[in-house]
Amino acid sequence: MNKSNNHKCDFCGKSKEDVEKLIVGDQAAICNDCVDLCVDILKDEKVKNFPVDQKTLNPVSLKEYLDEYVIGQEDAKIALSVAVSQHFKRINNPSTEIKLEKTNVLMLGPTGCGKTMMARKIAEYLDLPFAICDATGITEAGYVGDDVESILTRLINEADGDIEKAKRGIVYIDEIDKIAKKGESVSITRDVSGEGVQQALLKMIEGSIMRLPFTGKRKHPGSDMQEIDTSGILFICGGAFVGLDKIIEQRLDRRTIGFNSQIGEKYVNPNIFQNVTNKDIIQYGFIPEFVGRFGLVVSVDELTVENLVQVLKEPKNSFVKQYKYIFELDGIDLQFDDSSLTYIAEKAKELKTNARGLKNIIEKTLLPYQFDAVNLVERGLKKIVISKSTMEGNPATLYFDKKSKNEQA
Ligand SMILES: Nc1ncnc2c1ncn2[C@@H]1O[C@H](COP(=O)(O)OP(=O)(O)OP(=O)(O)O)[C@@H](O)[C@H]1O
Ligand SMILES: [Mg+2]
Numbered sequence: 001m002n003k004s005n006n007h008k009c010d011f012c013g014k015s016k017e018d019v020e021k022l023i024v025g026d027q028a029a030i031c032n033d034c035v036d037l038c039v040d041i042l043k044d045e046k047v048k049n050f051p052v053d054q055k056t057l058n059p060v061s062l063k064e065y066l067d068e069y070v071i072g073q074e075d076a077k078i079a080l081s082v083a084v085s086q087h088f089k090r091i092n093n094p095s096t097e098i099k100l101e102k103t104n105v106l107m108l109g110p111t112g113c114g115k116t117m118m119a120r121k122i123a124e125y126l127d128l129p130f131a132i133c134d135a136t137g138i139t140e141a142g143y144v145g146d147d148v149e150s151i152l153t154r155l156i157n158e159a160d161g162d163i164e165k166a167k168r169g170i171v172y173i174d175e176i177d178k179i180a181k182k183g184e185s186v187s188i189t190r191d192v193s194g195e196g197v198q199q200a201l202l203k204m205i206e207g208s209i210m211r212l213p214f215t216g217k218r219k220h221p222g223s224d225m226q227e228i229d230t231s232g233i234l235f236i237c238g239g240a241f242v243g244l245d246k247i248i249e250q251r252l253d254r255r256t257i258g259f260n261s262q263i264g265e266k267y268v269n270p271n272i273f274q275n276v277t278n279k280d281i282i283q284y285g286f287i288p289e290f291v292g293r294f295g296l297v298v299s300v301d302e303l304t305v306e307n308l309v310q311v312l313k314e315p316k317n318s319f320v321k322q323y324k325y326i327f328e329l330d331g332i333d334l335q336f337d338d339s340s341l342t343y344i345a346e347k348a349k350e351l352k353t354n355a356r357g358l359k360n361i362i363e364k365t366l367l368p369y370q371f372d373a374v375n376l377v378e379r380g381l382k383k384i385v386i387s388k389s390t391m392e393g394n395p396a397t398l399y400f401d402k403k404s405k406n407e408q409a
Contacts, residue, residue, distance in 0.1 A: 108239060109301065
């Protein structure tokens with residue numbers, strides 16, 4: 001390094017006057033521009049090797065991770081684990097000879113059974129940027145609403161503005177069933193906007209270079225558009241597909257018992273979605289090209305009352321564990337007896353909300369105790385037991401310190 005006071009950057013040779021900042025050490029000096037450059041090089045290096053230890057992802061490990069959180073849905077968990085592991089093979093081992101095709105996933109099944117949750121848990125496990133968006137808000141370019149590109153903007157934001165990271169991310173498009181054309185048979189009144197959105201999504205989902213307005217850090221000041229190649233992004237689309245069961249049922253009826261299907265008691269399979277074919281989805285209102293972009297169609301099953309009880313207490317982050325923790329923070333031991341859990345599960349089943357409704361039902365009952373917790377603890381409250389009777393609107397059993405006798409609230 002130049003020993004005089006006239007320091008220069010040892011990397012680019014610029015003098016102190018020509019740069020914003022010059023960091024001078026004993027043996028060398030570096031300017032702010034070269035520091036920025038080095039940071040970028042290190043970051044790019046990291047992205048290239050990302051994720052280092054997951055060049056091939058073992059689907060079994062991913063499935064085991066999902067098992068910790070998601071009750072039931074065995075088939076969907078296995079199918080998703082394999083699809084994601086394939087996605088990894090594709091993005092981490094690009095072969096010039098054999099091009100692995102993209103396997104986007106279409107997930108169908110009743111509300112509140114774990115579709116969004118599974119997608120979210122997968123992203124969490126892989127530590128990939130994950131964006132959730134809702135198909136109902138998407139419109140064709142030029143119409144009022146979010147356009148298709150906004151999905152990618154969201155993913156880039158999730159990747160903290162890092163396009164390279166975003167290019168390997170996962171996008172979950174919820175409520176995809178809402179962009180079906182309405183009623184294929186009533187073609188005169190068919191909903192063109194649904195078809196338009198499907199068309200707009202096509203290119204992005206199959207993998208192409210999309211241009212979108214800049215977000216995040218700008219590498220080239222002045223340019224207000226950026227490009228992102230979507231071929232490494234895994235798209236998972238999910239929806240409840242209300243009414244699709246009827247289409248599947250009709251097809252199965254025609255195949256098995258023909259016109260006699262209306263006669264007598266008919267057995268309705270709660271997991272009829274397992275029999276879905278691409279044709280059914282097309283009949284539901286999707287254009288064949290759109291359906292064709294999904295290499296994998298998985299269905300989630302309706303949760304039984306037993307499943308719902310499991311959802312309440314078993315997952316790592318179960319509702320019971322969450323509420324116990326909330327009360328523990330106030331110094332109260334909260335307990336649910338088995339009768340209360342069955343009651344909550346049956347109620348959710350009755351409301352047809354599946355697991356989605358569980359929290360709401362518990363919350364309503366626990367609200368007054370949460371409100372009063374601090375006062376009750378001051379009076380010596382140690383434990384609250386929630387039973388079926390509590391859930392039906394009666395007071396919970398409250399246990400106070402030895403000094404005060406047990407009392408009912
Ligand atoms: N199989 C499951 N195991 C454990 N928890 C579940 C399961 N299914 C749903 N839940 C719980 O219910 C909540 C709602 O589920 P989720 O958002 O995944 O439903 P969904 O299938 O995406 O429904 P929708 O079609 O309405 O979007 C989750 O956050 C989770 O707490
Ligand atoms: Mg969902």
